[in-house]
Amino acid sequence: MTRLVVVGAGLMGEAIFSGLLASGWAPADIVVSDARAERRAELSERYGVGSGEAVDAVADAQTVLLAVKPADVGGVLEEIGDRLAPDALLLSVCAGVALATLQAGVREGTPVVRAMPNTPARVGEAITAVSPGTHATDDHLAEVTEILGAVGRVITVAEKYQDSVTAVSGSGPAYVFLVAEAMIEGGVHVGLPRDVATELAVQTLFGSATLLRDTGDHPAILRENVTSPGGTTAAALRRLEDHGVRAAFLAAVEAARDRSLELG
């Protein structure tokens, strides 16, 4: 049997299976399938993994990773849903797509897990929230934790939280990159060469995230540590509050949560 068949080998599919290879899985453990034949060929050539049509590959899979766009899930499940081996596990990372929808698309009794990773998977620093379906056992969750643990941290949440998870951590990297762009532009605006502004902004984001994670201190405490009375940071934070940045983040996360609900 193939340990993992990836159906939809785009950005997320590649990030996850390449992380598994880096963690020691053999290329022979993995088969990639994608609607674009040239993409399959490119990945097979670059990583040495197998490639094939989803409809054939899934019949021999221990786990099927579903990583197509949410709009393509219905068609893919129609194609492969009743082709999975009887004890195969279906692992979906598709935003908004409910366990009920996934379970309705496969044979009764098939174990299904819904997961939401994020793009830092490409560098082994993802956070993924997983929710087991009706027939997923602890062994299935252990398998999923091994797969997604190869690209970062894994937590388990009730499915009712998945749309909110998507809004915070699934989409979250885009918010951080927007902040990065804005900080770099700010630096250029006050006269720094672009490469200097970029290095300052990127390392500041990395260092701040590491400080937050490693100390476990509340972000408000860490922010206060930077903010001298009457100083530069207080002047800047006042402007951010004037421009409603905190409220904008609340509204943005809410909009992403609502969109995830719609996609499902």
Ligand SMILES: NC(=O)C1=CN([C@@H]2O[C@H](COP(=O)(O)OP(=O)(O)OC[C@H]3O[C@@H](n4cnc5c(N)ncnc54)[C@H](O)[C@@H]3O)[C@@H](O)[C@H]2O)C=CC1
């Ligand atoms: N990009 C992100 O930040 C994240 C994406 N996701 C979810 O992961 C899934 C994939 O997203 P991306 O990798 O960003 O998209 P992508 O567009 O890079 O990859 C999707 C792949 O599916 C292939 N595909 C389309 N129809 C197919 C079919 N019928 N059979 C086989 N392959 C087919 C496409 O050719 C493409 O390579 C989405 O459902 C998304 O919601 C989840 C977490 C984060």
Ligand SMILES: O=C(O)[C@@H]1CCC=N1
């Ligand atoms: O924007 C999206 O729909 C996907 C889901 C999470 C990140 N990207």
